[in-house]
Amino acid sequence: MQLTALEKQLDFLREIDRLKTVVRQSPLLDKSRKENSAEHSWHLAMYALLLNEYACGTVNTHRVIQMLLLHDVVEIDVGDFPIHSGSSSELQAEQESRAAARLFGLLPQQQGNELLALWQEFERGETEDAKFAKALDRFQPLLINVFTGGGTWTENSVSLEQVFSRYGPVIKRGAPLLWTVCEQWVTQHFAGQASGMSRQTR
Amino acid sequence: MQLTALEKQLDFLREIDRLKTVVRQSPLLDKSRKENSAEHSWHLAMYALLLNEYACGTVNTHRVIQMLLLHDVVEIDVGDFPIHSGSSSELQAEQESRAAARLFGLLPQQQGNELLALWQEFERGETEDAKFAKALDRFQPLLINVFTGGGTWTENSVSLEQVFSRYGPVIKRGAPLLWTVCEQWVTQHFAGQASGMSRQTR
Numbered sequence: 001m002q003l004t005a006l007e008k009q010l011d012f013l014r015e016i017d018r019l020k021t022v023v024r025q026s027p028l029l030d031k032s033r034k035e036n037s038a039e040h041s042w043h044l045a046m047y048a049l050l051l052n053e054y055a056c057g058t059v060n061t062h063r064v065i066q067m068l069l070l071h072d073v074v075e076i077d078v079g080d081f082p083i084h085s086g087s088s089s090e091l092q093a094e095q096e097s098r099a100a101a102r103l104f105g106l107l108p109q110q111q112g113n114e115l116l117a118l119w120q121e122f123e124r125g126e127t128e129d130a131k132f133a134k135a136l137d138r139f140q141p142l143l144i145n146v147f148t149g150g151g152t153w154t155e156n157s158v159s160l161e162q163v164f165s166r167y168g169p170v171i172k173r174g175a176p177l178l179w180t181v182c183e184q185w186v187t188q189h190f191a192g193q194a195s196g197m198s199r200q201t202r
Numbered sequence: 203m204q205l206t207a208l209e210k211q212l213d214f215l216r217e218i219d220r221l222k223t224v225v226r227q228s229p230l231l232d233k234s235r236k237e238n239s240a241e242h243s244w245h246l247a248m249y250a251l252l253l254n255e256y257a258c259g260t261v262n263t264h265r266v267i268q269m270l271l272l273h274d275v276v277e278i279d280v281g282d283f284p285i286h287s288g289s290s291s292e293l294q295a296e297q298e299s300r301a302a303a304r305l306f307g308l309l310p311q312q313q314g315n316e317l318l319a320l321w322q323e324f325e326r327g328e329t330e331d332a333k334f335a336k337a338l339d340r341f342q343p344l345l346i347n348v349f350t351g352g353g354t355w356t357e358n359s360v361s362l363e364q365v366f367s368r369y370g371p372v373i374k375r376g377a378p379l380l381w382t383v384c385e386q387w388v389t390q391h392f393a394g395q396a397s398g399m400s401r402q403t404r
Contacts, residue, residue, distance in 0.1 A: 006253075006256070006379070006383065009252045009253060012252065013248060013252060013253075014231060014345075014349060017230060017231040017245065020241045020245075021230065021232065028223065029216060029220075036241065038240075039221075039222045039240035039241045039244065042221075042241060045244070045267075045271050046272070047215060049271065050214065050309070051211060065271075066267075070248070070251075143216070147216060177208070178208075181208065
């Protein structure tokens with residue numbers, strides 16, 4: 001009985017190896033290549049471990065880390081939906097729900113249900129833990145874009161107003177002090193771009 | 203004051219982005235490329251989350267996950283020391299200690315000390331949490347080798363006896379039931395190799 005449970009758990013752990021091959025839009029900070037969703041999830045868990053004092057509410061860091069470790073596994077079935085792609089979020093939610101059911105369904109029932117519930121809690125973004133986790137999931141790619149001189153914003157011709165509206169509410173809700181830092185970074189980034197452009201057109 | 207702490211934390215989080223460029227010997231399960239240490243750390247944290255019931259002692263899964271998230275960050279300075287390389291473990295330990303001091307020294311003092319202590323606890327491998335974490339850190343590459351038809355064992359001409367001696371004690375000590383499974387896998391793997399070789403030489 002226990003071995004059967006273990007076999008299911010090992011099946012799941014082998015299956016999620018594929019998250020290492022899901023490539024995101026964000027580059028590494030050294031710009032050598034794009035980031036994949038497995039290493040992104042590792043990095044976010046480290047963000048949660050280091051920055052939990054900036055959460056808006058009282059959070060359980062262990063739960064936040066768990067959410068961030070598994071928040072992207074659905075991409076194994078449906079791929080990454082980039083923030084600037086403008087794709088239908090309803091279609092995305094439906095596809096991701098099916099993927100979550102399939103993947104967590106590989107596990108022993110009780111464990112699978114627990115992880116599915118945690119994934120759903122993250123997706124809904126209503127609890128303090130989920131709000132903070134979602135804030136970090138927006139904060140990390142914003143940081144990458146700022147420190148790589150534009151990243152996905154440059155590639156997708158994203159404006160300052162779009163950055164504010166696409167990242168601001170989620171980060172501000174879960175980690176207001178981090179958003180204060182972001183506002184400074186983003187304002188400086190686009191001011192630098194504008195002055196760079198005006199120099200080019202001189 | 204708080205902003206200065208945050209600046210240090212963000213420096214650290216940017217610095218450890220480099221773990222994504224440290225390439226290990228182990229392949230991905232689909233053999234498309236070698237695994238890097240950041241995604242390896244993510245996968246190990248998932249192993250800890252899923253398999254904590256197989257720990258030999260009573261473990262705190264939150265601490266085990268934290269250890270596994272940060273156990274390899276020293277490789278940013280010193281690279282990965284492959285298990286089958288035969289390099290000096292004393293030299294390795296000294297270099298890794300220096301790297302840990304530098305990296306965790308980027309953080310606010312108290313937080314840096316806490317994470318350094320956790321890293322040292324993992325390295326010493328004496329507590330129940332560290333024993334289980336170390337067992338998983340051996341179990342995951344063993345699983346990869348079995349399910350990729352040999353992996354680093356084939357590349358380094360590693361024998362069944364060497365697998366038993368290099369992986370066995372650590373896995374058995376932290377997660378005895380997982381070692382029982384490994385013994386079956388490894389025995390079958392090398393039996394298959396031997397029969398494959400005898401077919402080739404027929």
